[in-house]
Amino acid sequence: MSPASATARPAGVFAGLVGQRLVVDVLQDAVQKAATGGTGMTHAWLFTGPPGSGRSVAARAFAAALQCPDGGCGHCHECHTGLTGAHADVEVVSPTGLSYGVKETRDLVNRAAMAPARGRWQITIVEDADRFTEQALNALLKSIEEPPPRAVWLLCAPSVEDLLPTIRSRCRMLTLRIPPYDDVATHLEAEGVDRSVAAFAARAAQGHVGRARRLAQDEQAQRRRRDVLELPLQVATVGGCFTAAANLVDAAKEEAAATVETMNAAETSALKDALGDVGGRGRARPRGASAALSDLERRQRSRATRTQRDALDRALVDLAAFYRDVLVLQLGAPVDLVNADLQTALQRLAESSSAESTLRRIEAVLACREAVDANVAPLLAVEAMALGLRQG
Ligand SMILES: [Zn+2]
Numbered sequence: 001m002s003p004a005s006a007t008a009r010p011a012g013v014f015a016g017l018v019g020q021r022l023v024v025d026v027l028q029d030a031v032q033k034a035a036t037g038g039t040g041m042t043h044a045w046l047f048t049g050p051p052g053s054g055r056s057v058a059a060r061a062f063a064a065a066l067q068c069p070d071g072g073c074g075h076c077h078e079c080h081t082g083l084t085g086a087h088a089d090v091e092v093v094s095p096t097g098l099s100y101g102v103k104e105t106r107d108l109v110n111r112a113a114m115a116p117a118r119g120r121w122q123i124t125i126v127e128d129a130d131r132f133t134e135q136a137l138n139a140l141l142k143s144i145e146e147p148p149p150r151a152v153w154l155l156c157a158p159s160v161e162d163l164l165p166t167i168r169s170r171c172r173m174l175t176l177r178i179p180p181y182d183d184v185a186t187h188l189e190a191e192g193v194d195r196s197v198a199a200f201a202a203r204a205a206q207g208h209v210g211r212a213r214r215l216a217q218d219e220q221a222q223r224r225r226r227d228v229l230e231l232p233l234q235v236a237t238v239g240g241c242f243t244a245a246a247n248l249v250d251a252a253k254e255e256a257a258a259t260v261e262t263m264n265a266a267e268t269s270a271l272k273d274a275l276g277d278v279g280g281r282g283r284a285r286p287r288g289a290s291a292a293l294s295d296l297e298r299r300q301r302s303r304a305t306r307t308q309r310d311a312l313d314r315a316l317v318d319l320a321a322f323y324r325d326v327l328v329l330q331l332g333a334p335v336d337l338v339n340a341d342l343q344t345a346l347q348r349l350a351e352s353s354s355a356e357s358t359l360r361r362i363e364a365v366l367a368c369r370e371a372v373d374a375n376v377a378p379l380l381a382v383e384a385m386a387l388g389l390r391q392g
Pocket of ligand 1: 068069070071072073074075076077078079
């Protein structure tokens with residue numbers, strides 16, 4: 001057990017934030033100050049941290065706590081709706097296409113300037129805040145420089161460097177870390193997962209909380225992980241490389257589909273309810289209903305593309321960790337294996353190859369991540385990687 005995991009788990013709306021004690025302290029402090037009049041309230045916050053560290057979870061928890069009369073009790077209406085993004089005065093936005101456009105951003109700025117309908121603050125949570133076009137960013141800057149009295153902006157981005165200095169200098173910055181494995185395991189245990197499964201999932205997911213949860217609870221997710229980690233055994237021949245590449249890309253597609261499916265269904269049915277579709281056939285839908293539905297579908301499609309890329313990236317991270325484990329065995333390094341459940345396969349590869357070739361293979365995987373990030377067609381990038389894994 002590391003000393004970090006000895007600290008108590010945060011309570012109320014912050015309970016979902018795993019291994020982020022420092023961040024929780026800052027947020028709770030801000031909530032307290034905001035409750036006593038709100039003078040000196042910081043109107044723009046920037047949440048950064050690697051995928052899976054909980055940027056968006058932190059922003060939503062903070063939003064809920066700011067709206068809750070009790071500072072984030074975790075069970076009142078403000079807390080529930082704040083956490084799910086359904087609160088009338090908490091808007092959660094993500095880019096519809098590759099980036100936030102200028103018109104979209106101006107609308108956002110106008111809504112942020114409105115008086116809250118029922119809460120204390122008009123809060124806008126911006127996911128992927130690194131994706132503003134330059135013009136859009138200028139529109140946003142004004143609202144952040146001279147914030148309307150009740151407006152609070154919570155921007156989320158992978159890292160501080162992803163944002164222009166003009167914007168980050170006006171935000172209070174909070175950096176989330178990759179949570180310690182012990183904290184992730186304890187969190188899953190509290191959700192009812194068996195201790196040994198929780199420990200395995202936390203380690204295999206390398207501290208990515210959402211992925212650890214899926215690995216612990218979903219057999220399909222476990223199977224997909226094993227499929228991905230079989231790739232190193234399949235690249236002995238050129239033909240094997242192409243098959244393995246296609247399998248990896250398909251596994252990522254499947255994983256992404258599983259992730260967005262439930263979200264999509266819930267959103268669509270919530271929107272249909274809101275539009276008065278409960279009566280079904282024969283009832284006329286209000287004007288603008290089909291536009292709202294097709295807008296939702298468009299956003300869902302762009303999320304599917306993003307999720308697919310993320311899933312492929314996760315698979316590549318898994319693969320890099322596999323070769324990292326091989327290297328650990330080859331060098332006899334006194335550190336734990338990420339994939340301890342695959343010891344036999346790791347050992348076999350460690351004995352039949354050199355540390356130098358393992359390093360080259362890790363580089364091939366990392367090059368593939370960069371290529372996918374730079375929008376190279378996924379299959380092409382993965383095929384090139386698979387061939388690179390085969391050589392030497
Ligand atoms: Zn509450």
